[in-house]
Amino acid sequence: MPSAIETEDLHKQYGDVHALKGVSLEVDEGEFFGLLGPNGAGKTTFINILVGLVAKSSGHAEVFGYDVEDDYQMARDAIGLAPQEFNVDRFFPIREVLVHKAGYHGVPKEVAVERADRVLKEVGIYDKRDTRFHFLSGGMKRRFMLARAMVTDPDLLILDEPTAGVDVQLRHDLWQLIERLNSEGTTILLTTHYIEEAEQLCDRVAIVDQGEVVEVETPDELMSRGSDTIYVTLRDPPETPPELEDDVLDAGMRDGDLVVRAEHGGRSLPGVVRSLDRAGHEILDVEIRRTTLEEVFVEVTDSLGDEALDDVREGFEEGAP
Amino acid sequence: MNIGGASASIPFTTGFRTLMRREILRYIRRPRNTFMPPLITNVLYFSVFGVILGERVGTVLGVEYILFLLPGLVVLGAISNSFENSSFSIFHGRWNEYIHATVTSPLSYTEMVLAYVLSSALRGVIIGVLIALVGAVFIRPVPVEHPVYLVAFMAVITTLFAALGVIGGLWARDFDYLTVMNQFILRPLVFFGGVFYSIRELPRTWELVSLLNPMVYMVNGVRYGFLGPEAVDVGPNVALVVLTTATVVVVAFDIYLFHRGYGLTE
Ligand SMILES: Nc1ncnc2c1ncn2[C@@H]1O[C@H](COP(=O)(O)OP(=O)(O)O)[C@@H](O)[C@H]1O
Numbered sequence: 001m002p003s004a005i006e007t008e009d010l011h012k013q014y015g016d017v018h019a020l021k022g023v024s025l026e027v028d029e030g031e032f033f034g035l036l037g038p039n040g041a042g043k044t045t046f047i048n049i050l051v052g053l054v055a056k057s058s059g060h061a062e063v064f065g066y067d068v069e070d071d072y073q074m075a076r077d078a079i080g081l082a083p084q085e086f087n088v089d090r091f092f093p094i095r096e097v098l099v100h101k102a103g104y105h106g107v108p109k110e111v112a113v114e115r116a117d118r119v120l121k122e123v124g125i126y127d128k129r130d131t132r133f134h135f136l137s138g139g140m141k142r143r144f145m146l147a148r149a150m151v152t153d154p155d156l157l158i159l160d161e162p163t164a165g166v167d168v169q170l171r172h173d174l175w176q177l178i179e180r181l182n183s184e185g186t187t188i189l190l191t192t193h194y195i196e197e198a199e200q201l202c203d204r205v206a207i208v209d210q211g212e213v214v215e216v217e218t219p220d221e222l223m224s225r226g227s228d229t230i231y232v233t234l235r236d237p238p239e240t241p242p243e244l245e246d247d248v249l250d251a252g253m254r255d256g257d258l259v260v261r262a263e264h265g266g267r268s269l270p271g272v273v274r275s276l277d278r279a280g281h282e283i284l285d286v287e288i289r290r291t292t293l294e295e296v297f298v299e300v301t302d303s304l305g306d307e308a309l310d311d312v313r314e315g316f317e318e319g320a321p
Numbered sequence: 322m323n324i325g326g327a328s329a330s331i332p333f334t335t336g337f338r339t340l341m342r343r344e345i346l347r348y349i350r351r352p353r354n355t356f357m358p359p360l361i362t363n364v365l366y367f368s369v370f371g372v373i374l375g376e377r378v379g380t381v382l383g384v385e386y387i388l389f390l391l392p393g394l395v396v397l398g399a400i401s402n403s404f405e406n407s408s409f410s411i412f413h414g415r416w417n418e419y420i421h422a423t424v425t426s427p428l429s430y431t432e433m434v435l436a437y438v439l440s441s442a443l444r445g446v447i448i449g450v451l452i453a454l455v456g457a458v459f460i461r462p463v464p465v466e467h468p469v470y471l472v473a474f475m476a477v478i479t480t481l482f483a484a485l486g487v488i489g490g491l492w493a494r495d496f497d498y499l500t501v502m503n504q505f506i507l508r509p510l511v512f513f514g515g516v517f518y519s520i521r522e523l524p525r526t527w528e529l530v531s532l533l534n535p536m537v538y539m540v541n542g543v544r545y546g547f548l549g550p551e552a553v554d555v556g557p558n559v560a561l562v563v564l565t566t567a568t569v570v571v572v573a574f575d576i577y578l579f580h581r582g583y584g585l586t587e
């Protein structure tokens with residue numbers, strides 16, 4: 001069985017901008033795969049090469065074993081795309097837009113009408129079926145983008161920042177729907193710059209930055225790469241941190257709290273408490289903070305220099321849920 | 322996955338028919354923008370040129386001026402609307418990016434091009450028929466001497482201009498481009514192409530220059546279909562072969578452009 005997506009050394013050059021610098025990725029059938037990276041990382045470029053909106057400069061890309069250029073019809077038939085930017089036919093009410101889209105994929109009219117109604121109900125905008133896209137509210141527009149991607153019953157659903165700028169309620173509605181589709185066997189490729197989204201939904205995440213895949217791991221693996229931090233509030237905090245056991249990475253005093261970094265906070269905590277007891281300190285409060293994927297991301301992309309890092313941080317701030 | 326897409330290389334697939342239907346419905350549902358303007362314009366043409374001026378002009382190549390005028394007006398309306406339809410539909414879709422949803426569907430490039438071209442040609446033919454009907458209000462009855470030639474020429478010239486419109490729609494970077502193509506290229510060619518006069522009435526030099534204008538052959542071909550051999554400057558057969566060849570070449574070029582992704586992919 002071929003992979004849902006397989007790319008090899010994919011490059012894209014827009015004039016002077018090297019948007020993809022040799023991306024090799026493999027997404028398995030049935031997987032929920034995330035592309036996580038800041039704005040300008042090359043996520044949309046990668047997706048657009050798969051559907052044929054961007055011509056690759058070099059390299060190789062296949063969808064379910066079909067070359068995206070040589071077997072473009074077969075590759076495209078398998079894909080349902082919800083793009084980042086709204087791009088919906090302005091002349092027709094949304095129900096008809098869906099019927100047309102299904103028709104382009106070879107679905108006969110009567111079946112297409114049933115499908116259109118079904119997906120409109122699934123995303124919760126069935127009562128707007130005779131409205132043109134232009135007149136929908138922002139949230140409904142996002143819902144419609146997903147409906148249009150679903151109407152062809154794709155084997156591979158590609159969602160390019162589907163929850164950008166939507167409220168919490170809608171985000172969770174969309175997540176639920178996408179997770180259901182995935183559990184029913186649809187392969188999902190999701191791009192996002194929301195860490196939380198990647199962490200919650202994806203089986204595997206590729207961290208992309210400046211046109212390169214920096215890491216491909218499960219959210220758990222990524223998390224375990226980072227360290228945990230233990231905050232201990234003491235009744236009479238000393239000037240320098242007391243002697244601790246050697247499984248901690250480092251320790252220091254910050255704002256009167258003892259701050260301890262350890263690979264696994266939970267495992268090191270008993271030792272820390274024992275050492276403090278022995279030294280005669282009274283503990284008022286203890287808190288362990290897990291590393292967030294965001295911190296891991298910054299760590300992973302740390303080698304890229306300050307300028308790149310600023311971009312990364314900006315990306316996260318802008319996209320903060 | 323849908324079976325239909327897999328067999329998309331067979332002509333007239335569901336995908337092709339759907340795009341045809343979408344394209345046709347787009348103009349059918351907006352008659353005030355698509356059918357009314359040429360109707361009004363042609364009522365004016367027939368009244369002013371045909372009736373008022375026609376009485377002074379008398380006959381051209383042995384036919385009443387208003388009757389001589391009719392085939393030219395049919396050609397003018399048919400080709401400019403074919404061109405306008407495909408260029409507008411493609412450019413508007415590019416401008417608002419909704420054409421992406423179509424071009425990322427599993428239609429073959431040939432199917433995409435044929436759907437845009439044939440639906441636009443059909444609009445040209447409909448306009449041509451409407452103009453002939455307007456003419457029939459002024460001239461009763463409108464003769465059709467060679468229906469086969471009439472149909473053949475109308476089919477070929479509307480397809481040719483629809484196919485040229487595809488190039489225009491892919492090339493345009495702004496709505497201005499469409500206006501420029503229509504007003505500064507298409508219209509002058511048509512007006513100097515013997516719509517309003519017989520080129521035999523021109524000084525010899527200008528008559529020869531006019532023979533370089535492809536529009537002359539289209540107008541003549543349609544005039545031949547309506548009025549027969551006496552009313553035309555040049556014969557229809559060579560013209561039909563040349564125009565058909567040109568149409569095939571331009572459609573093939575459209576398909577090549579879609580394949581290349583010209584104006585559609587980055
Ligand atoms: N059409 C284009 N022309 C020139 N540069 C582009 C174009 N599209 C994207 N880029 C550049 O390519 C890089 C990657 O962009 P994109 O794929 O949109 O990233 P992302 O989706 O991760 O935000 C950016 O530097 C962007 O400015």
Ligand SMILES: [Mg+2]
Pocket residue numbers: 040043044045084160161
């Ligand atoms: Mg993007």
